[in-house]
Amino acid sequence: xxxxxxxxxxxxxxxxxxxxxxxxxxxxxxxxxxxxxxxxxxxxxxxxxxxxxxxxxxxxxxxxxxxxxxxxxxxxxxxxxxxxxxxxxxxxxxxxxxxxxxxxxxxxxxxxxxxxxxxxxxxxxxxxxxxxxxxxxxxxxxxxxxxxxxxxxxxxx
Amino acid sequence: xxxxxxxxxxxxxxxxxxxxxxxxxxxxxxxxxxxxxxxxxxxxxxxxxxxxxxxxxxxxxxxxxxxxxxxxxxxxxxxxxxxxxxxxxxxxxxxxxxxxxxxxxxxxxxxxxxxxxxxxxxxxxxxxxxxxxxxxxxxxxxxxxxxxxxxxxxxxxxxxxxxxx
Numbered sequence: 001x002x003x004x005x006x007x008x009x010x011x012x013x014x015x016x017x018x019x020x021x022x023x024x025x026x027x028x029x030x031x032x033x034x035x036x037x038x039x040x041x042x043x044x045x046x047x048x049x050x051x052x053x054x055x056x057x058x059x060x061x062x063x064x065x066x067x068x069x070x071x072x073x074x075x076x077x078x079x080x081x082x083x084x085x086x087x088x089x090x091x092x093x094x095x096x097x098x099x100x101x102x103x104x105x106x107x108x109x110x111x112x113x114x115x116x117x118x119x120x121x122x123x124x125x126x127x128x129x130x131x132x133x134x135x136x137x138x139x140x141x142x143x144x145x146x147x148x149x150x151x152x153x154x155x156x157x
Numbered sequence: 158x159x160x161x162x163x164x165x166x167x168x169x170x171x172x173x174x175x176x177x178x179x180x181x182x183x184x185x186x187x188x189x190x191x192x193x194x195x196x197x198x199x200x201x202x203x204x205x206x207x208x209x210x211x212x213x214x215x216x217x218x219x220x221x222x223x224x225x226x227x228x229x230x231x232x233x234x235x236x237x238x239x240x241x242x243x244x245x246x247x248x249x250x251x252x253x254x255x256x257x258x259x260x261x262x263x264x265x266x267x268x269x270x271x272x273x274x275x276x277x278x279x280x281x282x283x284x285x286x287x288x289x290x291x292x293x294x295x296x297x298x299x300x301x302x303x304x305x306x307x308x309x310x311x312x313x314x315x316x317x318x319x320x321x322x
Binding site for chain 1: 159160161162171174175176177178179206207208209210211212213214215216217218219220222225226227238241245251252253254255256257258263267293294295296297298299300301302303304305306307308
């Protein structure tokens with residue numbers, strides 16, 4: 001999954017403890033973590049810097065979909081025919097408010113998650129941006145109703 | 158439900174912090190030609206309105222969670238909410254949604270191996286109110302924009318006991 005050649009992503013017990021502390025509070029200060037873990041502040045800073053550089057982790061500010069104007073989630077299952085699945089996936093990366101694309105070994109080979117303003121907007125994105133793409137044999141739209149919960153924690157960095 | 162609008166300056170602050178969430182307000186201000194106080198004030202508004210949140214992203218390679226995919230669940234209609242809460246609380250679930258159609262709950266789940274995933278799904282399927290489950294293993298994830306979250310009162314996934322140091 002990693003594209004960075006030569007990046008060593010192993011972590012030791014201290015790295016792991018720092019990750020746990022950041023999981024609880026991603027905004028925790030180095031000073032507070034140093035005190036909690038019994039090491040110096042520069043040690044914490046160096047460890048975090050190294051983990052970020054090696055793409056082990058990253059603290060990120062995330063936009064809350066539930067406070068945005070695009071809170072209608074939709075999932076589109078796509079059957080691909082006559083074109084490589086990876087190529088169709090690539091063509092889909094530019095669509096409006098895309099959240100994720102997943103591929104599968106069997107039909108339907110692609111799953112797309114995106115956010116729209118409302119169901120009509122969702123349908124418009126499907127009709128105007130997805131359906132016309134080459135290689136799409138058929139698609140099925142699933143509309144998410146209330147209570148959409150998304151908490152990315154595991155990533156491909 | 159409230160919509161919080163972000164102006165252009167908010168957008169630029171959020172974009173920078175989405176790449177580097179631990180950047181200081183001073184560094185952000187320098188980048189955008191704003192005072193540290195102006196950055197702090199804008200972030201305070203966005204955080205208080207829950208328009209944004211801080212999250213930790215850990216690379217999947219480090220987590221040791223080698224398998225993931227979409228889990229489709231059909232429940233008794235009256236049990237949908239309870240099942241949704243239950244699934245959202247699972248340690249290895251990063252997304253759960255109520256949906257239209259035969260499967261009324263869809264979740265994205267991770268696990269260590271295919272075998273542990275099968276066990277986990279079997280345990281989920283035993284829950285009262287669940288009629289059937291279907292799991293589709295992801296082969297690849299060509300796109301995932303981690304700058305989005307949808308906060309709910311269920312907290313964040315906690316997969317730490319699965320992560321080997």
